[in-house]
């Protein structure tokens with residue numbers, strides 16, 4: 001029997017028989033708007049081939065006013081059906097099943113034409129919505145039902161109605177956004193009316209045989225959000241209205257609690273799904289931060305859910321289930337929940353991909369074909385760029401020798417994994433190490449090759465990474481200065497610390513120094529206290545006041561440029577880092593000039609006018625002032641007349657950027 005016997009067990013949902021219990025959760029990738037349906041079809045077909053039991057598409061708008069963005073994809077007319085048919089055919093040809101998600105964004109639509117139950121602007125949108133009148137409400141319901149009928153015609157096995165994350169249906173449910181006094185507002189019965197009417201009409205449009213999934217918000221994480229009893233009441237009513245399955249939705253987009261970031265403990269919300277399961281007769285699906293077959297299996301075995309949704313893990317590895325089912329779980333590329341190439345891209349209007357798998361959403365164009373002429377290739381530097389290049393080249397049939405001067409693989413990933421909230425890097429390093437066990441890769445760790453050693457290779461790839469940049473600040477002899485590398489390698493640090501540089505590394509170092517005791521990511525009760533998530537799920541919206549966190553150290557995090565520190569942090573994660581450090585008492589400040597590092601601390605002045613110097617007393621000053629490309633070997637090769645390719649930090653080292661490094665390495669490996 002497989003170690004994943006629960007995960008791989010078939011399940012019947014409505015009249016649909018699925019081959020296993022894994023659901024690829026809905027993700028709007030931006031591919032749909034690219035205008036090349038074959039790429040969308042290839043993206044989903046790869047996941048069907050990789051064993052996904054059921055795929056749910058990214059949210060499709062039922063009409064123009066309901067689109068997340070003005071150009072958002074949808075099923076607006078019968079003309080759109082043929083394009084969607086290509087996608088469903090491609091998935092079915094691989095033995096998979098696919099449902100289309102219908103998402104009406106309501107006041108979250110980034111458009112001046114957005115609509116909502118009441119004219120209350122969302123804090124995350126510049127547009128105030130128009131309050132729907134009776135006819136407007138009927139139009140939205142009818143458009144959603146029509147989209148469902150078209151989905152059935154396009155060959156989808158069913159639809160998922162997006163009822164969570166603060167979109168239109170969710171907006172009707174809570175008084176936070178629904179102040180109506182007609183039959184669509186007021187009592188909870190009235191506020192439930194729209195979602196329930198949508199379910200009834202979608203069921204009628206689909207007929208009895210297609211699947212109807214309702215994505216239900218189990219915890220809104222906003223003030224005035226639904227209470228648990230209301231969630232249960234809605235679940236029962238949705239069942240009675242004709243849904244087949246309940247999928248878990250967590251938190252509104254405007255919530256100030258992280259719900260999918262890497263610092264969120266794995267399966268942090270699965271106990272909500274477990275609590276809902278006995279309340280209805282419907283199968284339930286757990287979601288959020290479930291990223292390994294072991295965890296999915298454990299949840300199913302414990303009876304927490306009937307199926308497990310994984311969204312981003314299917315970006316990181318299109319062969320998730322095939323690998324799990326064939327004893328190759330260790331080869332599954334792990335989603336580290338960084339959001340850097342997926343959600344951050346979506347929110348910047350860029351095509352989604354994946355930091356660990358740059359082929360995600362580039363299936364047709366970034367292909368590792370067998371090499372026409374296999375070569376002997378040296379890769380110098382075993383960080384993420386070097387390892388990605390080595391593996392890609394090896395898969396294509398090249399013979400690769402991978403050198404690194406240190407005794408271990410991973411380069412700067414070994415530092416990242418020390419940071420509380422970045423525990424996923426341990427798994428990423430294990431996966432990379434496993435990837436290097438390829439018959440075409442020879443590892444030469446603890447080796448610093450000289451140009452003469454490299455002359456015999458047909459290609460040379462320099463991935464030697466970075467060295468910390470010297471910021472050129474006047475420094476008194478004996479001043480207590482450390483580099484971020486020394487700190488993350490465990491050098492002793494005092495109780496009063498100034499961190500110079502508020503980029504990603506500065507934030508990581510401040511977080512590392514501010515945390516004593518167990519990491520909240522590894523202890524869910526600490527995490528809940530830190531973010532004010534109510535453990536017994538009784539509080540309205542699931543929120544309680546966060547517990548104050550005693551500060552172990554006095555920490556300053558400074559940056560030279562004026563304005564908000566950490567502006568270049570991830571679009572969807574920057575606020576989490578700022579809020580987390582603020583809660584730990586870290587003082588963040590921009591517009592700071594570093595005058596001198598003294599034995600007593602850091603002397604600063606402020607602003608362009610350079611105010612009177614002030615001494616920030618500190619026992620340790622930590623430099624997080626950027627990096628320089630490490631190119632000494634490249635220069636030696638140049639002098640020797642040997643050609644080479646530069647990748648990763650050795651090429652561009654403005655800020656450590658594993659996403660760019662891995663993408664660049666993979667593209668080079670595909671070309672050589």
Ligand SMILES: Cc1cc2nc3c(=O)[nH]c(=O)nc-3n(C[C@H](O)[C@H](O)[C@H](O)COP(=O)(O)O)c2cc1C
Pocket residue numbers: 025026027028029057058059101103162215260287288289290309310311312313342343346352
């Ligand atoms: C790039 C991206 C786009 C998403 N788009 C949608 C969407 O259109 N509809 C939806 O219900 N959820 C969407 N989600 C949320 C996912 O379905 C899922 O709930 C979330 O990623 C947490 O699950 P995971 O940890 O398995 O990724 C999106 C997530 C990502 C990363």
Ligand code: SF4
Pocket residue numbers: 312313315316334335336337338339340341342343353354355356357
């Ligand atoms: S970019 Fe990061 S969060 Fe997104 S799928 Fe890849 S590893 Fe996961």
